[in-house]
Amino acid sequence: MHISRQQTESAERGPRARTRKLMLETATRLMQSGVTPSVSEVAEAAEVSRATAYRYFPSQAALVHAVVDEALGPILDWKADVPDARARVGDLIKTAMPRIDEFEATFKAALKLSLDQWAQRQAGTLGSEPQFTRGHRVELLRDAIAPLTGTVPNDARERLVQALSLVFGIEVLVVLKDIWGLTSERAQSVAEWAAAALVDATIREAGNGA
Structure with missing residues (x-):
């Protein structure tokens, strides 16, 4: 069952909220410095016992998920x-x-965890660590193109969401800022242009009966 961020916040306004908030703030600080911390490392930095830390976040994947959701915010x-x-x-x-x-540093740290886990799975060394999964963009983009329902075929809409996924997210900054050396503003402009071009091409294709 999916639990929304609002539900999580509401459920944790009691006495345990301060400890969880402290751990999330500590983990965010570490990730913003370029580190992908373990639960034990966050516990040590936050001066919280490991037993307590693991009650809130039973795995590194759970911890990073929570930090990413906080960072995604609005x-x-x-x-x-x-x-x-x-x-x-x-x-x-x-x-x-x-x-x-x-x-940016937090999302890159999360991306690094995803890549590290992929390498460990390939090598058969991941063990019992839960897989860190990503995918908020899928539902966000499906919602964004919802007005095309009824005028664009289902498979074309799904292909559009998949294509838009390439120009939405931290990977865009990796390519446009790190490889191309663009500013943040220019990177966003390129992403907006590419997204609009993909939507226009899909609508045009549907109108031509392709």
Whole structure:
């Protein structure tokens, strides 16, 4: 069962909230410095016992998931009532990219964990550590292109979401800032242009009966 960020926040306004908040703030600080910390490392930095830390976050994957959800913040709450897919996708990128840029180091640390786990699975050394999964962008992008339902075939809409996934997220900054050396503002502009082009191409294709 999916538990929303709002439900989690509401459920943790009691006495345990301060400890959990301390651990998340400590983990965020470490991840913003470029580290992908273990639960034990966060416990030590936060001066919390390991037993207590593991009660809140039973695995590194659970800890990083929680930190990422906090960092995503308003992106997870994004909603748009505009009945135009192109405008909705543009609004989502305008909302998301400054936040992703602000927490760039945190999202890169999470990406590093995902890549490290992939390498460990390939080598058969991951053991019982739960897999760190990513995928918030899928539902966000599906919501953004929802106005195309009924005018664009299902398989074309799903392909569009998959294509938009390539220009939405931390990977965009890895390519455009780290490889191309673009500024944050220019990287966002390129992402917006690419997303609009993909939406327009999909609509055009559907109109031509392709």
